[in-house]
Amino acid sequence: MHRGLTGTYTPSIAGGHTCQAFIPHPLPPAPALVFDDRLQARLNDALLALGRLDAITSLQPDARLFLYSYVRKEAVMSSQIEGTQSSLSDLLLYEMDAQPGVPIDDVQEVSSYVHALDHGLARLRDGLPLSRRLLCEVHQALMTAGRGIQRSPGEFRRNQVWIGGHRADEAHFVPPPPDRLDDCFAALERFLNDVDGPTAPVIKAALAHVQFETIHPFMDGNGRLGRLLIPLVLVEAGVLQEPLLYLSVFFKRHRQTYYDLLQQVRTHGDWEAWLRFFADAIAATATQAVRTAQQLTALHARDKARLATIGRLSGSALQVLDALYARPISSIAALTRATGLTPATVGKAVDALETQFGIVRELTGHRRNRIYAYSAYIALLNQDTDD
Incomplete structure (x- = not known):
């Protein structure tokens, strides 16, 4: 549905150039959303996929271990959208104090994403509502390392910024001036907390994501924080017990469509087109997450069955395999701590995993401090991230 412009323009100055900054109308949209059969079917598919995804938490005994790695995969993908080169392996190496294969700033930014999500979830579970305070805290956690530390962590921007183009008067989009951020965000906060009436959680997550990206309240990190907002909304609403839904892979794969639809909401008010895209993103992403969890569980079971054939070393090798399932990049020292076995026993088990079964691969090529x-x-x- 085309509602026309979903905000107002106001003159502003950025980088010495006059531009027209966009101030969005408060949510929910007016006129109200139209849920035709096509949109409702897509939303139904998304809700069904979310239900299956949430069931992982209670049906799989190792859901916590899956969450550990899956959150890190999302951190990598969300950061890659912003231009970092860090991989999942780089992040896991960094977390065990090993040298990643990319600039340290890149992997620090990815690690901060994990920290930011953990902080946001902890604060929600402590009873803090989705609010400016919570999101500023999450932003501060997000920007505490790497290049972001110089970009006013946890504080709304004090300058006019623009998106796309070399100059503000040539920009693809100019978000609200800094003196309008308080009002814009206060309206978003009311919407997030159902002050003027309830909104279904999936719809709320979809609309709030666009509104946050449009307000663009921080100097840096808006894209990553806007993507983090989606699982935070769904966890707070009880749709998901754990933050297992991450849309960065889908958004990266369909990047131009994503940006076009955000702008189409602003200029034409076509929220329904955005909702169809968002519902498709949820359905595809949740379905892939369930499939990945099932594949990882099956892999673990197959490898455990293979190790049961190696005699006296079998028990130790199984303990090492379980430790690697929890932390898929590790060292002899870390595996020793995780299993309680002696370094010599861990070394023998790892040698069997590497040379007899090809289950593990040594990464460094060194004779000491091997990983x-x-x-x-x-x-x-990594199977769905190589587009």
Whole structure:
């Protein structure tokens, strides 16, 4: 549905150039959303996929281990959208104090994404509502390392910014001036907390994401924080018990469509087109997450069955495999701590995993301080990210 412009323009100055900054109308949209059969069917598919995804938490005994790696995969993909080169392996290496294969700023930014999500969830579970305070705290956690530390962590921007183009008067989009951010965000906060009436959680997550990206309240990190807002909304609403839904892979794969639809909402008010895209993103992403969890569980079971054939070393090798399932890149020292076995026993088990079964691969090529990866596990996590 085309409602026309969903905000107003106001003159502003950025970089010495006069421009027209966009101030969005408060949510929910007016006229109200139209849920035709096509949109309702897509939303139904999304809700069904979300239900299956949430069931992982209670039906799989190792859901917590899946969450550990899946959150890190999302951190990598969300950060890659913003231009970092860090991979999942780089992040896992960094977290165990090993040297990643990319600039340290890149991997620090990705690690901060994990920290930011953890902080946001902890604050929600402490009873803090989705609010300016919470999102500023999450932003501060997001920007505490790497290049972001110089970009006013946790504080609304004090300058006019623009998106796209070399100059503000040639920009693809100019978000609200800094003196309008308080009002814009206060309206978004009311919407997030159902002050003027309830909104279904999936619809709320979809609309709030667009509104946050349009307000663009921070100097940097808006894209990553806007994507983090989606699982935070769904967890707070109880749609998901754990933050297992991450749309960055889908948004990256369909990047131009994503940006076009955001702008189409602003200029034409076509919220329904955005909702169809968002519902498709949820359905595809949740379905892939369930499939990945099932594949990882099956991989673990197959490898455990293979190790049961190696006699006296079998028990130790199984403990090492379980530790690698929890942390798929590790060292002898880390595996020793995780299993309680002696370094010598862990070394023998890892040698069997590497040379007899090809389950792990050594990454460094060094004779000392060697690091091992559970190769097939990493490959499964990366299988839908190579577009």
